[in-house]
Structures are given as C-alpha cells and as structure tokens.
Amino acid sequence: MSGFSEKEEQKLLGTLERESENLGITERRQFLKNALLFAGGGAVAAQSGSLAAASSNLPPSVPSWTRSLGAGVLTNPYGKPSHYEKEVQRRTVPWLTADSISSISMTPLHKLKGIITPNGLVFERYHGGVPVINPDEHRLIIHGLVDRPIIFTMDELRRFPSVSEIKFLECPANGGMEWRGPQMEALQFTHGMISCCEWTGVRLSTLLAEVGIKTEGKWILAEGADGAGMARSIPMDKALDDAIVVYAQNGEALRPEQGYPLRLMNPGWEGNTSIKWLRRLEIGDKPWYMREETSKYTDLMEDGRARKFTFVQECNSVITTPSPEVPLKAKGWFEIEGLAWSGHGKIKAVDISLDGGVTWQEAPLKGLVLSKCLTRFSFMLNWQGEPLLLQSRAIDETGYVQPTISQLREQRGVNSIYHKNSIHTWKVNSDGSVQNVQLT
C-alpha cells in the first residue's frame, strides 16, 4: 500500500477489520477490497470512518454511513450490541477466587439504563462451572415428605400456569470486599454482583400442590445438577410465598450461566438460594446444613458467633452516574442517576446528599417501582466544578433506612463478608473525576 508508513498501514488494517466484523463473509471481502482500492488511491479518508479526519462524518459533511448501504437482514441471526459498545462486559477482580470455575463476575452497572439487565450481562456466580445440559434429558424430582413424589420433564413444567415477574438477583457478597475500607476503584466491582430480570416460570407453590406436602414438611432442599451439586435449605414459608421455578429470563430461555434449563428464584433473597440447574426438591422437617449454609454464606460477628440463614438482601442503593467509570466531563447540568432495591419489598424513597451526609434531599423515583426489584432514582445537578461527596440513602416500604458503614461495623464488626448494604460515597473532584471513598 503506497503512501502509508508501516505503522499507519497496520492501524488502517486494524480499523478496517473492526469496521467490517459485523458483515457477512461476502460483504466483508467486498468491503475490504473496496477499502484497499481506496487506500491505494490515497482516498481512504472518505471511506473509513474512524481513520478519517473526525470532522468528515460531522455536519456539514455527509457521513460515510449515509452515503452507502448497510448490512442486510440475518447478518446476525442472533443480534449483538454495536461493536462500539465492546467494553460493556462482565468483569471480575482476579484475586477474589482461586480459579475461574468457582468464581464470580460483575455486571457493568455504569453502562446500564432502566431496571432490566440484558441476559448476557447478568453477573455470574458458579461453584462448579456452567454445566452443559440437554433440556430433553433434564428432570426435576420433587420428593421427601410428600403424598406423591413426581418427576417432571421440561415440557411438563411448561404446561403449568406461568408467572412473569421482574425481580433483582444479588450475591450477598456484593460490596463484601469493603468491610474494612474502600478497595475497589470502579462501580462494577463495588456493586456489580446484582442484576434484575423478568423471570418466567411456575410458582413453586403450584408444584408443591401437585405433590401434596405432609404436615411435618417445613423445609425444602433445593439442589442443582452442576458439578458442585449446589444445594440450599429453603423454609416452607418462602416456598409457599413467592418462590418461582424459572425457565425463562427477559423473554428467552434461561442462559446457561443462569441455570439453563431450570432454576429456582427466591425473590429478595441472597442469590445463591436461587439454585441454578435445578434438578431436585426434597421436602423435610429440618434444614440440611449444606456447605453453602454453614462454611459459606453465614455471617461471622465480632463475638466469634455467626448468623445463619441470613436470607434477605436488605435495602441498598448506589449512584451509577457519575461513578469512577463515568466522570463528569464538563460543567453544567447533569442527570445524577442510581439504583435502589430491597429484599423486603418496594422502595419508598431515596435521599441524595452532596456533602457527605450533612444534608439530604429526596430524589424522584422514576419508571416502575416494584417489589424486590431494582428501582431507578434521578435528579438534575448543575455542577460548576465544586468537589462533592455524593451519597444515596434508600428507604423501603417497611420504613427501614439504609445504614452507614460505621453503624454496620459497630453492630457486626468487619469479618461478616456478607450483607454489606451501607450508604456508598463517591468523591467528585473539581476536575470531574470520581473516586470511591468511605466516610466515618
């Protein structure tokens, strides 16, 4: 390619490759051929968006994409986000776990809008990796203290009346790295172990009515078909209240990462109780004390004793814009936005502080306000470069007010790992950059 240095040539090829990657093979070949012809003639600037002077696609110029045709239908039979959104992905902090099979990744909350988490971005938590399950060979057995033990195929489960409900799903370790002090430099890592989807399936109470629970039946063991045999004891009250045996999320079949083809959903409760790849429900008179309800997912207090069966995710909130990943890039008006949620029900109100909790004002809630569901709040700020200590404080319908980190530490010490739902602080510097800080 004449007229280009080797470095420029590599950059050009890289750009062309990126810009053509959503095209089919034939279109891609043609695109690259045309681009190279132009490059030979030194006219590449007119054809290639990002390499060209940035102004060529801005008015008064007519952008290249307006003077050409785009890809046709079925270029992507299962659609993907724009390749300009590539950095919107799940991430993790490598030192958190020994390996990636029993590990966790976080949702990029700073890039999401509304209350629904797209299926590909729902945070992951596996105890033995993601099993590859053939739905035709998947079975759910319900047995134990029942009148009629029953085995269900997926087709049979889909014959029951279904419900669709929007509920958050949160790991109780969300924020758990910061009991002793702030450690994470990004919203994705301070709060990303939460997602919210519309879940579709059969109420567990409907299935329990089929098998007939004996009067001694007070607990249910829910067990997964994964290599960890992930299992938790669930009290009967919850099962009869709002638990759902789920086969779809956000309109499509569950993703493998989320338990395909079948999972439990215990709304408002710590995520690990919503057993994925659900294969078995056993009714018993006592809890089982599985590994994930003794060794893990128990909350060690300062006196050396530990709380067990800490199921509910208490009221919590965080500001998502601005955040370390989304600094204020100019002076003027900005929408300050965030998420609030409570495992006890609906969000009643969210208060905002700009001065580290000295004064508070109520922020409007927007969109749907549903029980045990992410809820958006927002308010407009005319920022003129002054430093801020930005906080949000959520109140749920039980009247519970989200606590401060000092209150949590005073009550529980710093070793409980789970259920840290304290008011979070973002420090906005005068240059608009945002840092994670803790105020005590």
Add this chain to the structure above:
Amino acid sequence: MTKLALSALFCSSLLFGCGQNQSDPKQSDSVSNSSEQMTDSAAKQTLPQQSYNSGKPFSIGQPVSQDVIAGWDIDVRPDGLGLPKGSGSVEDGEELYEQKCALCHGSFGEGVKRWPKLSGGQGTLVEDKPEKTVGSYWPYASTLWDYINRAMPFTAPQSLEADEVYAITAYVLNLNDIVDDDFVLTQENFAAIQMPNKDGFYTDDRPDIKNPRCMSDCLDPAKIKETASLRGISPTDHFKNDGNTGVAYKEDDHQAASSETAEIDIDPEIKQTYDTACKVCHAGGLAGAPKLGVAADWKARLELGTENIYKNAINGLNGMPPKGGRADLSDETIKATVDYMLKMSQAE
C-alpha cells in the same frame, strides 16, 4: 368449546386473577394499584389448582419410584439421615487424601494458594483475621461428608465410593484433632461426632440497625473522616485508558497465551475438556503442573517424548491424578487434550 373452558382460557392470561376476584373482591383494588401486589398476595391465597380444578392436582408429571429417586438423593443431614452404609478409617483416608485432595488443600489441610484451608484456626474466630476451617468453624460433620460426596475432588465430583468418602471425612476430622489416628468412621458412629463450633451459630436476627432518616445538620462537617480506596488492586484499564483492553480477568499467563495463539485450529470439545478437567491446575501451575502457554514448562518434559507425556497424563504422576481425576475420559481424549495443551503452549 364450553363456556367454562373459554373462561378458563381467558383466566389463564390473568394467572391467579380469576379465582382471586371471585373469592375476595377487595383484592381487585390492589390490582389497579400494582400488579405486583396481586401476584404476591394471590400466591398465598389461591392456587391455580383451586381456581381451575376444584383443588385437585393437574396431574402433570409422572409418579417416580424410590429406586429412581435414590440415584439423585445424595444429601446427608446432621442427624445422619441420608448416610449410606459404609465405613472408612483415618489411615485409609490419609492415603486417599494425599492422592485426591492434598493438591489443593495441602498435605496438612493448610490450603495451597487460594484453595480452602481445612484445618487449624481454632480460637481465631474473634481475632482480626479469623480462619474459618472445618475444625474451627463448621458446626456439623455431616456437612463434610455431604460436600466431599457431592462436589469433591473438584475436577471429578461424585466420583468417590461411599467408603472412600467415610475415610477422607475421617482423615479431615483427624487433621483437626476431632478424632484419633486409629478412628474408623461408620454410618453407626457418625451422629456421635461433636464439632468444636457446633454452638457457634444463631438464626438471623436482622434488622439489627435503625438509622434515623435525618435530613439536615446530620453531621459536623469538620469531623468527617475520609478514606480513599486502595490503588492498583482492582482493574481500571477498561475505563481509565479510555478504551477496551479486553477482559479484566487474566488467569496468569493463560489468557495471554490463548489470545496470541488464537489462530490455532481448535476442537471445541477438546478445549471444553481442558477447561473442565485440566485448567484448574495447568492454568496457574498448581502442584508443579506445567503451565499452559509457558513453552519452557513443557520442553523439559518433551525431552522424554510425547508418548511419555501421554502415559503420565493417563496413569498419573506425582501431583497429577490419572486422567486429571476424570476416569470417564477415554485415552484418546486425554491424548488429544495433551496435544491441545502443547499447541497452546507453542511447545510442539
């Protein structure tokens, strides 16, 4: 179609709505306020079986025999319910533990790298850095038996015989000074085992904090102490360098190796085998395992020939269990997986 069937069809779109409105007209007010309230409260009040079938089951699904259930019914409770017949000694357990467990948990339960520590830690639960082990924290021995049986060894879950589970459980209890060296654990004596921390747990007593909803003059601004987050321990390249630098999770050299050699033709099934059976040790070099992507680790072993590597992978050597603990894999699959690892390490 009968009138009843028609109404059932319409009702099915309302889920529990029909039955509920008939039995409790007041509830229809809450329907207009919130569909959420309707389904939450309706679930407690009206089952679809009541609405549609006079409370009788729909009879969807098949009756299942105890023989079929038994294959999956593996749970064990603190009172010993669910334990199969069998026994295992501390002595037998030590040998099995060395073969199947020590790789990650250490010969004395001390834990390798970030893999769980199983022993020690007694008396540390009130300390600044508590060590939560089987001996210091776990309330019931049944949890140990159940977890080893359902999920261990990590790369080959549900591969152990009942007697092996008894023996390994006995040995881990022995590592924690809970049973003597000559102890034999059986179905009969199991429930008598007392764990040191059995009384260390109590049921959730939250909400435990009452934060008043103060709106002004809540704090003295001069007394606010600010602590900044630690720098450099969480990934930031993806937003600080204003662009995407790929996934934040880098497993040692492994990610780098796989992206550099992405042009290699890979059988997805073999990659899957590597990911699920081999990666745990070979990504990070656990127990001296040659690391994927590090040619030097493999070249020394290649001097003895590829056939020798196949042999060791199939039969096991030192920390390497036979077939990585996956007896279900064929020799051919193991060989193909070794080839894959050599390719990915550019050590062919």
